[in-house]
Amino acid sequence: MIKKTLYGLILGIAVATQANAAEKLTLMLDWYLNPDHAPIIVAEQIGAFKAEGLDVKIVPPSDPSLPPRMVAAKQADLAITYQPQLHFFADQGLPLVRVGTLVNTPLDTIITLDKSITSPGKLKGKKIGSSVGGVEEATLGTMLQHDGASLSDVKLINVNFQLTSALMAGQVDAIIGGYRNIEALELKLAGKDPQVFNVEDYGVPAYDELIIVANRDEVAAPKIKKFLVALQKGTDYLRAHPQETxxxxxxxxxxxxxxxxxxxxxxxxxxxxxxxxxLDSKRYQAYEQFLFDNKLIKKITPVEKYAVQL
Incomplete structure (x- = not known):
């Protein structure tokens, strides 16, 4: 009887230990925790990661440029980054692969408070505030060209990420790079009535704004797929329960x-x-071509080298 009781106790401890031995996974955010990360936040809220046997550590970066490079160096399992950046990483030969998507719509916009500017083409002779060179310049140039203008018709001013304050202070007539779900709302809350032009409506190929990348050597790891299963649960619950979450x-x-x-x-x-x-491979191919045509990458890299669907 004692042996049976002892055996049962040992078996119970073994089962409990196995249940508690969740696999550790480190996810680096692209920025501090914010509503853009809602599906991940909700997956954690409802215990979806634990249900998949994962112990997920969510880490905001001290430097937003670090997360993908930490994954490339195998110092983190996953990182949130941006599809445009992924193409640059691929061009540089970094071993990063897109395994999932958070936001599959471009968030970047052109925003103005000038009611006479009814489309990007009306920006001729205007000052436009920006914060990131390269991609933003190519995006703006494409939008202007699509609407009968060109980069030479406007004056670009680097406002060092002070987009909304520069616009409200009248330092610039419009800004590029403001998010439709952040800066546009910020202006409305300040009592303004912004005009918002979405990049994909004016000739720029649509792209995934926020994506999840893994190291190429770790893509087949079961915990990556488990993470995506949990993320799906978080997304579904978020859509069904927006106020509660x-x-x-x-x-x-x-x-x-x-x-x-x-x-x-x-x-x-x-x-x-x-x-x-x-994964929408054609979307990635189109954006790769866009960057190549604008001389922002040196070569065309096949999609399967930097993006997969598990």
């Missing part, structure tokens, strides 16, 4: 419980990929 987020992170974040949470929900694992 916001309230849980606001309660857990009171420092982020602001009207802007609340509105951004709701505004972002339709922008999240309904199937985070799905």
């Amino acid at each position: 916001w309230q849980a987020f606001a309660s857990t992170h009171p420092e982020l419980n602001t009207e802007l974040n609340k509105q951004a949470w709701m505004k972002s929900i339709p922008l999240f990929a309904s199937d985070p694992a799905k």
